[in-house]
Amino acid sequence: MNDLAVLGRYIPGTSAIHRMDPRAKLLGSLAVMVIIFMAQSFWSLAVCAVFVLGFFAISGIPFKSAFRSIVPLLFVVVITALLNIFFVHEGTVVFQWAFITITTTGLIKAVFLAIRLVLLLLAMSLLTLTTATLDITDAFEYLLKPLTKLGVPAHELSMMMGIALRFLPQFIIELQTIYRAQVSRGAQFKDGKLSMVRSLTIPLFTSAFRHAETLSLAMDARCYHGAEGRSRLKPLSYSALDRNAVFVLIFMLLCVMSANFIPQTF
Amino acid sequence: MRISFEGVSFSYANPEHAEKRKRRLKKRKEAGIVAPPASLADHKAPDWGSDPDQVWALYDITFTVEDNEFLGIAGHTGSGKSTLIQHMNGLVHPTQGRVLLDGEDLADKAVFKRCRGQVGLVFQYPEHQLFAATVAEDVAFGPRNLGLDDDEVRARVAEALASVHLDIDEIGEKSPFELSGGQQRRVAFAGVLAMHPRILVLDEPVAGLDPVAREEFLLLISELHAQGITIVLVSHSMDDLARFADRILVLNAGELFDLDTPAAVFSRDEELRKIGLDVPAAQKFANELREAGFHLPAELYTTESLAHDIALQLASASESEVRA
Amino acid sequence: MPLIEFHDVYYTYDGESFALSNINFSIEQGEFVCVLGGNGSGKSTLAKHINALLLPDQGSVKVLGKDTQDQNETYYIRSHAGMVFQNPDDQLVASLVENDVAFGPENLSVPTDELRIRVADALANVGLQGFDGRETASLSGGQKQRVAIAGVLAMKPEILILDEATAMLDPRGRKGLMRVCRELNADGMTIIMITHYMDEAAQADRIIVLDGGEVACIGSPQDVLTQHELLERLHLDLPFAAELSYALAHAGIDITATVNTDELKEELCALALKA
Numbered sequence: 001m002n003d004l005a006v007l008g009r010y011i012p013g014t015s016a017i018h019r020m021d022p023r024a025k026l027l028g029s030l031a032v033m034v035i036i037f038m039a040q041s042f043w044s045l046a047v048c049a050v051f052v053l054g055f056f057a058i059s060g061i062p063f064k065s066a067f068r069s070i071v072p073l074l075f076v077v078v079i080t081a082l083l084n085i086f087f088v089h090e091g092t093v094v095f096q097w098a099f100i101t102i103t104t105t106g107l108i109k110a111v112f113l114a115i116r117l118v119l120l121l122l123a124m125s126l127l128t129l130t131t132a133t134l135d136i137t138d139a140f141e142y143l144l145k146p147l148t149k150l151g152v153p154a155h156e157l158s159m160m161m162g163i164a165l166r167f168l169p170q171f172i173i174e175l176q177t178i179y180r181a182q183v184s185r186g187a188q189f190k191d192g193k194l195s196m197v198r199s200l201t202i203p204l205f206t207s208a209f210r211h212a213e214t215l216s217l218a219m220d221a222r223c224y225h226g227a228e229g230r231s232r233l234k235p236l237s238y239s240a241l242d243r244n245a246v247f248v249l250i251f252m253l254l255c256v257m258s259a260n261f262i263p264q265t266f
Numbered sequence: 267m268r269i270s271f272e273g274v275s276f277s278y279a280n281p282e283h284a285e286k287r288k289r290r291l292k293k294r295k296e297a298g299i300v301a302p303p304a305s306l307a308d309h310k311a312p313d314w315g316s317d318p319d320q321v322w323a324l325y326d327i328t329f330t331v332e333d334n335e336f337l338g339i340a341g342h343t344g345s346g347k348s349t350l351i352q353h354m355n356g357l358v359h360p361t362q363g364r365v366l367l368d369g370e371d372l373a374d375k376a377v378f379k380r381c382r383g384q385v386g387l388v389f390q391y392p393e394h395q396l397f398a399a400t401v402a403e404d405v406a407f408g409p410r411n412l413g414l415d416d417d418e419v420r421a422r423v424a425e426a427l428a429s430v431h432l433d434i435d436e437i438g439e440k441s442p443f444e445l446s447g448g449q450q451r452r453v454a455f456a457g458v459l460a461m462h463p464r465i466l467v468l469d470e471p472v473a474g475l476d477p478v479a480r481e482e483f484l485l486l487i488s489e490l491h492a493q494g495i496t497i498v499l500v501s502h503s504m505d506d507l508a509r510f511a512d513r514i515l516v517l518n519a520g521e522l523f524d525l526d527t528p529a530a531v532f533s534r535d536e537e538l539r540k541i542g543l544d545v546p547a548a549q550k551f552a553n554e555l556r557e558a559g560f561h562l563p564a565e566l567y568t569t570e571s572l573a574h575d576i577a578l579q580l581a582s583a584s585e586s587e588v589r590a
Numbered sequence: 591m592p593l594i595e596f597h598d599v600y601y602t603y604d605g606e607s608f609a610l611s612n613i614n615f616s617i618e619q620g621e622f623v624c625v626l627g628g629n630g631s632g633k634s635t636l637a638k639h640i641n642a643l644l645l646p647d648q649g650s651v652k653v654l655g656k657d658t659q660d661q662n663e664t665y666y667i668r669s670h671a672g673m674v675f676q677n678p679d680d681q682l683v684a685s686l687v688e689n690d691v692a693f694g695p696e697n698l699s700v701p702t703d704e705l706r707i708r709v710a711d712a713l714a715n716v717g718l719q720g721f722d723g724r725e726t727a728s729l730s731g732g733q734k735q736r737v738a739i740a741g742v743l744a745m746k747p748e749i750l751i752l753d754e755a756t757a758m759l760d761p762r763g764r765k766g767l768m769r770v771c772r773e774l775n776a777d778g779m780t781i782i783m784i785t786h787y788m789d790e791a792a793q794a795d796r797i798i799v800l801d802g803g804e805v806a807c808i809g810s811p812q813d814v815l816t817q818h819e820l821l822e823r824l825h826l827d828l829p830f831a832a833e834l835s836y837a838l839a840h841a842g843i844d845i846t847a848t849v850n851t852d853e854l855k856e857e858l859c860a861l862a863l864k865a
Contacts (some may be wrong), residue, residue: 203396214675232696477786
């Protein structure tokens with residue numbers, strides 16, 4: 001309940017990865033994830049792992065923060081692994097009891113998928129740990145811009161995302177206070193009775209409306225009038241860094257592709 | 267009913283881990299890898315204004331809230347006041363030490379369950395926790411959770427609303443969100459009173475109210491105290507604490523700085539200023555006049571009593587001159 | 591020419607009762623004005639008229655010579671009369687301090703190089719140098735309010751309006767905010783502060799007291815805040831010095847009513863010496 005910072009909160013820094021253009025970083029992390037999906041063997045996964053760990057080393061983000069940021073999503077990894085252990089019935093049987101059959105192939109597949117998922121999550125968290133949320137939403141807005149012609153409100157969407165992210169930590173604190181206040185009034189949330197849940201959600205919603213009212217007034221007072229004629233404190237611009245990142249990613253792709261050809265001995 | 271704190275320390279993080287993390291962070295900061303510490307700060311702890319690296323939110327606190335006492339709690343933001351009062355009804359448990367309610371450990375689940383409702387905790391801006399469709403329903407939430415039958419619940423709702431000077435016939439069926447801010451706060455307050463607490467813990471109950479509503483609310487609290495309810499009042503207003511409290515507990519950086527009568531606490535005005543706290547205006551002025559040679563005998567002054575003593579002294583001085 | 595002019599201003603929210611009626615006053619460049627009044631006296635409504643968030647139903651409000659009714663001037667007025675609101679948690683737009691401070695001037699299409707300078711200057715002016723990259727969520731209430739002020743300053747305003755901006759702060763935060771406002775005022779900024787706190791009002795150049803949407807009294811703190819009967823009728827507190835000097839006068843001491851504690855102390859010492 002305390003730590004809802006799924007995928008990690010931005011840790012300021014000055015590393016090459018921090019300084020990359022957020023658009024390049026957004027696309028880059030997508031590319032890394034695609035490359036990880038292309039890894040077919042443990043060898044190529046190992047190559048991916050080396051690269052991902054390398055990226056973290058460059059970013060200066062302590063690996064522990066990185067790991068902690070993916071902990072809330074590890075259950076996905078565990079479930080995927082368990083599904084493979086219990087439902088893949090090819091290969092040599094290593095354990096059998098009643099309807100449970102565990103095979104070597106199942107185990108190997110489970111391990112493989114677990115590693116792949118962890119790497120994917122790490123690649124995602126590298127983006128969120130090294131990029132301020134506003135930069136991510138800016139990048140998002142820019143990448144969506146071609147769609148404005150189709151009626152997609154790119155600026156408004158990214159503004160909404162930015163504000164949502166800005167209020168998220170506040171809502172977590174508020175929810176915590178409301179929870180404690182209702183517990184102080186004898187509420188018990190274990191059995192999930194509707195009135196109990198309502199005693200949390202309704203105050204949270206009214207608070208959201210209250211915030212929204214003043215926030216829109218405050219935005220008006222600061223001359224907000226949509227995307228038109230807005231300048232930027234941090235204009236997006238690609239640099240040599242981003243070009244180099246492209247080369248690094250191509251190199252990673254090549255390494256992974258070649259590693260796919262190394263025969264796996266089990 | 268008494269609440270005793272015995273050597274209570276509390277840490278939001280596991281203290282050993284926090285210590286280690288702090289050391290590592292320092293090293294990393296020195297190496298210049300990670301920029302400012304702010305966003306690395308443990309965002310679990312409500313530590314605004316305090317040192318984000320602070321390991322203990324409370325450290326080695328021992329004291330007892332006596333039966334039917336009016337205890338004031340002072341300390342600037344981040345000194346651990348909120349954490350301290352959340353120990354009083356078992357919302358949080360000490361990392362070290364014990365909190366005893368009439369001699370029984372609140373960390374014990376059975377004790378906690380039995381004592382539900384006995385210690386009423388009113389949070390800051392309690393009106394933000396209103397949720398039911400009608401005022402009466404909202405106030406009934408607490409008593410219902412105690413498992414009381416309908417008749418008893420109804421009786422308690424009426425009684426609680428009456429004790430905060432609200433008319434159940436007039437507003438009982440209204441939505442709490444239709445009411446004014448001050449009325450909403452009273453409703454929220456009634457919601458806690460309806461559980462028949464014997465100790466009422468209030469966190470900044472008059473924050474954000476205008477002077478009229480403030481005064482009404484403070485009088486309401488002192489009325490409840492007169493009816494025999496023990497009051498623990500957390501406040502930034504030293505004037506309010508001086509006016510109502512029997513004793514004042516001063517917290518600084520999670521540690522017990524002082525626990526004494528208002529007169530004794532406010533006689534330490536230099537030290538209080540150092541930890542970011544004020545002294546009531548009348549007391550501060552009396553201290554300044556004393557330094558300027560005035561003879562002001564009382565230990566604790568209000569504006570009225572100060573005016574009285576100053577007038578008395580000026581009069582007696584001119585009298586003695588006339589005699590001379 | 592006065593910086594702000596209210597001429598016979600009337601305003602109603604519901605069309606039945608007037609939240610403001612018959613408001614007439616003007617504020618000069620560089621003044622520090624406090625607006626006092628109980629809940630529902632129309633303080634906030636008045637403040638929102640100064641930067642065209644609300645427009646008068648009758649009468650006119652002129653800011654820097656421009657009528658707030660003129661829609662072409664709305665952004666000019668809003669950027670020159672910046673406003674800080676009550677709740678520190680409601681008015682920051684961005685997660686990072688620098689982005690939030692830049693929000694206003696970005697809307698005014700200030701070029702990037704200039705933006706950087708403005709953000710740095712504004713943060714320095716509120717005593718938050720080096721907070722650029724901090725997350726707004728990690729700040730204290732007082733710091734958040736100072737970021738909000740910096741966000742206004744970055745628009746280079748001439749008028750700063752604070753709508754009960756200290757109401758939700760702790761004493762330390764309040765003092766810090768007051769200090770910032772006084773420094774800005776010393777540098778020529780016109781400040782309009784809406785508040786409940788009499789010790790803050792006592793520091794103003796001029797006070798406007800509102801009651802039921804009408805101006806009950808305008809004058810210097812010394813003139814307004816020593817009017818015991820008036821303030822009592824309007825349910826407003828007196829500043830400590832005024833209250834004590836009133837109580838002393840009541841007890842038969844010949845003393846000037848004052849809002850300044852130091853003056854009161856000097857006068858008392860002089861009296862004691864004479865006696």
